[in-house]
Amino acid sequence: MLLYGASGHAKVILSILEANGQRVTAIFDDDPEKKLLERIPVIGTYDPKHEPTAPLIISIGYNAVRRQIARHIQHVFGTAIHPTALVDTNVTVGEGSVIMQGAIVQVGTSMGKHVIVNTGATVDHDCKLGDFVHVAPGVTLCGxxxxxxxxxxxxxxxxxxxxxxxxxxxxxxxxxxxxxxPNGATVRGNPARIIATS
Ligand SMILES: CC(=O)SCCNC(=O)CCNC(=O)[C@H](O)C(C)(C)COP(=O)(O)OP(=O)(O)OC[C@H]1O[C@@H](n2cnc3c(N)ncnc32)[C@H](O)[C@@H]1OP(=O)(O)O
Structure with missing residues (x-):
């Protein structure tokens, strides 16, 4: 397995893959200063010829950056699901998606590509998560x-x-x-109100 992005988010994905007995051999990162993450070599900018048959996960939490990078990746995408996550058998998980420690994803839910369901989040039955969605730690999405x-x-x-x-x-x-x-809205508070739109 390969990762793209030597970030804190990558450390969590490394921990998931390790728990599943999967080995990460290298991490791409555009920052030339980065050389090592958790003993895994950080090998610079993306190279489609590096282990071309290995699956890759984009290990960057920021949705827009993950999306931009995904456009030019030629490797197949892997997935990572921690063994402590409870994922119903009737859940679809798109390529490049990750489900962190202690998350629960309930029956009938579909996750698009490059989705993050972060630590301890709950996604209840029949939810639909589009590509590049990030459900942050401790979120509750009801049915x-x-x-x-x-x-x-x-x-x-x-x-x-x-x-x-x-x-x-x-x-x-x-x-x-x-x-x-609505699309493009920023909301906050209880009950949540729109404070900005793009
Ligand atoms: C493993 C991981 O870490 S995954 C990470 C997942 N990331 C997140 O969940 C972060 C989500 N981000 C937030 O909630 C941020 O606070 C944002 C994006 C909503 C606001 O960030 P900024 O634009 O930098 O806002 P800033 O911190 O300058 O605050 C502006 C005002 O909004 C208020 N505010 C900021 N965040 C919130 C919030 N979540 N709820 C209510 N009010 C808020 C501030 O108190 C401040 O109020 P004031 O003007 O009365 O003083």
């Missing part, structure tokens, strides 16, 4: 919530059942979302 591409659901937020959160949204940490959120 049948839809989340559009690139959206960050900030740490500890709660989203009530059957709501649609648009694409490119930022749900501030600790928000309680009780109504649908």
């Amino acid at each position: 049948s919530v839809q989340v559009g591409e690139n959206t960050l659901i900030g740490a500890g937020s709660v989203v009530a059942p059957n709501l649609t959160i648009g694409a490119d949204c930022l749900i501030a940490a600790g928000s309680v979302v009780t109504v649908c959120v």
